[in-house]
Amino acid sequence: MTEKQQQQIFENWIDQHKALLFKVVRAYAFTAMDQDDLFQEITIQVWNSIPGFREESSVTTWLYRISLNTAIKWVKKERKHYQAEAIDDVQHVLQERKVQVDERLVWLYEEIYQLDEIDRSITLLLLDNFSYKEMAGILGITESNVGVKINRIKKYLISKSKKYDHHGI
Amino acid sequence: MEFDEIKKVWDAQNNEPLYVINETTLHNRILSKKKQAHHITNISELLSVVAYSGTGCFILGMNVYKQSGSIFMYILAGWMIISALYLLVSRIRRIQGNRRFDLSMRGDLAHAISMATYQVNLSRLMRWNVLPIGILTGLGVWDGGKSIWGAVGILVFFILANYASGWEHRIYKARKHALEKLQDKLENEDPGDRAPWLQTT
Numbered sequence: 001m002t003e004k005q006q007q008q009i010f011e012n013w014i015d016q017h018k019a020l021l022f023k024v025v026r027a028y029a030f031t032a033m034d035q036d037d038l039f040q041e042i043t044i045q046v047w048n049s050i051p052g053f054r055e056e057s058s059v060t061t062w063l064y065r066i067s068l069n070t071a072i073k074w075v076k077k078e079r080k081h082y083q084a085e086a087i088d089d090v091q092h093v094l095q096e097r098k099v100q101v102d103e104r105l106v107w108l109y110e111e112i113y114q115l116d117e118i119d120r121s122i123t124l125l126l127l128d129n130f131s132y133k134e135m136a137g138i139l140g141i142t143e144s145n146v147g148v149k150i151n152r153i154k155k156y157l158i159s160k161s162k163k164y165d166h167h168g169i
Numbered sequence: 170m171e172f173d174e175i176k177k178v179w180d181a182q183n184n185e186p187l188y189v190i191n192e193t194t195l196h197n198r199i200l201s202k203k204k205q206a207h208h209i210t211n212i213s214e215l216l217s218v219v220a221y222s223g224t225g226c227f228i229l230g231m232n233v234y235k236q237s238g239s240i241f242m243y244i245l246a247g248w249m250i251i252s253a254l255y256l257l258v259s260r261i262r263r264i265q266g267n268r269r270f271d272l273s274m275r276g277d278l279a280h281a282i283s284m285a286t287y288q289v290n291l292s293r294l295m296r297w298n299v300l301p302i303g304i305l306t307g308l309g310v311w312d313g314g315k316s317i318w319g320a321v322g323i324l325v326f327f328i329l330a331n332y333a334s335g336w337e338h339r340i341y342k343a344r345k346h347a348l349e350k351l352q353d354k355l356e357n358e359d360p361g362d363r364a365p366w367l368q369t370t
Binding site for chain 1: 175
């Protein structure tokens with residue numbers, strides 16, 4: 001594969017699946033700088049993964065696999081930028097769009113962020129309609145194990161949402 | 170909200186991505202990070218191999234050239250060359266071992282743990298290897314007719330180096346422990362008391 005072909009595939013994947021990458025970034029990184037950093041790390045891993053893609057799985061599954069694996073290790077490894085905006089003159093790769101964001105989505109991301117790294121991955125896959133079998137393949141665990149974790153996560157999200165409704169936010 | 174409603178909230182973002190990508194900056198960052206592709210393990214391994222073999226050969230060469238080197242310096246040279254060979258073999262085994270892991274999250278974590286274990290072992294070896302090298306260097310200096318205090322000074326220096334390299338070792342150990350905890354979370358079907366958020370609901 002030539003570098004030009006790799007570049008074309010990369011641009012195509014990023015263009016078509018950027019929403020997927022944004023979800024992972026938002027679920028694993030809190031500040032703008034961290035989100036920028038994680039997004040870069042994921043895109044580099046995506047770039048590196050292109051020659052190894054054999055079309056045995058869909059591009060979405062492949063990208064989820066790469067981005068979740070990267071995010072989990074990034075959380076454990078990287079020094080986080082806890083200050084919200086430390087360096088103003090840095091060119092950010094990710095720029096937040098000025099759109100009206102559903103407050104319930106902001107709440108949902110906050111709840112996902114409270115989960116541990118593994119459960120965050122499972123929640124993203126669950127919300128994006130992956131089957132137990134696909135999740136088991138991405139995570140490398142049994143389908144029954146996936147089922148146990150999903151039941152627990154669903155109960156958690158529903159109970160949290162009831163508190164959210166109760167407070168009338 | 171029921172789970173179906175939560176899912177509807179989630180799906181809404183698919184139609185309207187939350188970010189815009191600055192593509193020029195992204196491209197530049199990828200290019201610059203690709204240049205830093207050599208992992209830190211790679212660099213520290215290669216530096217150690219070069220340092221050990223280079224120093225070992227230099228000491229051996231000097232002893233042979235002068236024909237008056239002490240036995241301790243010959244042993245030191247041999248020790249350093251053996252250390253370099255050991256590092257080289259470990260590096261080859263590490264690179265060959267990289268192919269054993271599947272692409273799942275479990276496989277990726279197992280790979281990360283294997284790398285962390287390697288770093289822990291390497292840093293432990295480097296840490297304790299300082300001591301025989303320090304002792305042999307001190308004995309070599311003393312045997313060469315220098316003051317005993319010079320030899321003691323060298324030994325103290327190496328003991329401090331051993332203490333300092335303990336910091337690096339502990340960092341690798343902590344990283345490995347964090348990864349093992351993650352692997353445990355992933356594989357364990359019944360998280361029990363490891364899910365504190367569950368008890369608050």
